[in-house]
Amino acid sequence: MTSAEMPAPQRxxxxxxxxxxxxxIAASGIPAIPRxxxxxxxxxxxxxxxxxxxxxxxxxxLRTATTPDDDSTLPKNFEAPSSENCFTTSRRERNxxxxxxxxxxxxxxxxxxxxxxxxxxxxxxxxxxHPLATAEAFMRRIFPYWNEPNTRALKVxxxxxxxxxxxxxxxxxxxxxxxxxxxxxxxPNEKANELGFEPDLRSLYVHxxxxxxxxxxxxxxxxxxxxASDEVHVGxxxxxxxxxxxxxxxxxxxxxxxxxxVASMAGQTDxxxxxxxLPSLMLVAVPx
Numbered sequence: 001m002t003s004a005e006m007p008a009p010q011r012x013x014x015x016x017x018x019x020x021x022x023x024x025i026a027a028s029g030i031p032a033i034p035r036x037x038x039x040x041x042x043x044x045x046x047x048x049x050x051x052x053x054x055x056x057x058x059x060x061x062l063r064t065a066t067t068p069d070d071d072s073t074l075p076k077n078f079e080a081p082s083s084e085n086c087f088t089t090s091r092r093e094r095n096x097x098x099x100x101x102x103x104x105x106x107x108x109x110x111x112x113x114x115x116x117x118x119x120x121x122x123x124x125x126x127x128x129x130h131p132l133a134t135a136e137a138f139m140r141r142i143f144p145y146w147n148e149p150n151t152r153a154l155k156v157x158x159x160x161x162x163x164x165x166x167x168x169x170x171x172x173x174x175x176x177x178x179x180x181x182x183x184x185x186x187x188p189n190e191k192a193n194e195l196g197f198e199p200d201l202r203s204l205y206v207h208x209x210x211x212x213x214x215x216x217x218x219x220x221x222x223x224x225x226x227x228a229s230d231e232v233h234v235g236x237x238x239x240x241x242x243x244x245x246x247x248x249x250x251x252x253x254x255x256x257x258x259x260x261x262v263a264s265m266a267g268q269t270d271x272x273x274x275x276x277x278l279p280s281l282m283l284v285a286v287p288x
Contacts, residue, residue: 134158135171142205142240143275151275159204159232165220170206172232173273199235199288203272204228207240214247229288236272236287238263243282252284260286 135156140146154173161170206224228237239260241251252262264270267279277283 175201202234
């Protein structure tokens with residue numbers, strides 16, 4: 001700036017002219033920018049009140065992988081999955097996890113030779129049923145001296161009474177060996193005569209459970225009597241009743257109405273079988 005461009009010093013009582021107060025224009029035609037003071041008293045006086053910055057934290061011991069925020073690392077053919085694709089992917093992952101779990105379980109099962117599910121259920125297999133053992137067990141339960149030497153001439157057969165009357169048990173006692181096969185096309189009496197059956201030498205012993213409903217008793221008795229005459233060909237049916245039944249008296253009267261009689265009571269010997277039953281039983285015989 002030349003001496004002509006510098007403003008004249010101010011004097012007391014003198015007013016500045018317009019030329020002196022107008023902005024000075026440099027030779028280039030751009031107004032001159034006055035120099036600004038970057039520091040003042042206020043900033044300088046409060047510099048000591050600002051807190052010091054903490055020291056930098058040490059670097060981590062292990063480096064962790066960071067995910068970049070930009071898309072520069074994504075492949076060119078990257079496509080954001082939709083909601084439907086996410087659902088399909090998650091379901092596929094669950095299925096693959098389940099398959100891997102089952103495969104691992106089967107692997108350990110085969111490794112340690114654990115028993116698995118049988119290929120055939122017992123209902124489809126060969127189920128061994130021993131009717132003779134069942135009948136023998138029933139007679140030993142009713143007659144404690146069933147294994148005496150005089151019982152060797154007796155033959156027992158399983159009557160299959162459990163299938164006819166649930167909860168009931170019984171067996172057929174025969175005093176000598178006869179044919180056991182049954183033919184069809186003949187009347188009951190003709191069947192017995194043709195096959196050599198002697199009904200007087202065959203008896204059906206039946207045990208009635210205490211839990212038998214009295215509403216089913218008449219129906220069960222008719223079924224047992226029909227089976228005794230038409231299928232097993234016996235001459236009498238012996239009902240073994242518990243003496244502790246509250247309605248024992250009425251039951252005995254009902255059997256007497258159909259021709260029954262008391263064959264043994266309180267451990268008396270059964271005349272037909274010549275054996276003593278349990279003292280807790282009463283035997284009522286119904287001839288056919």
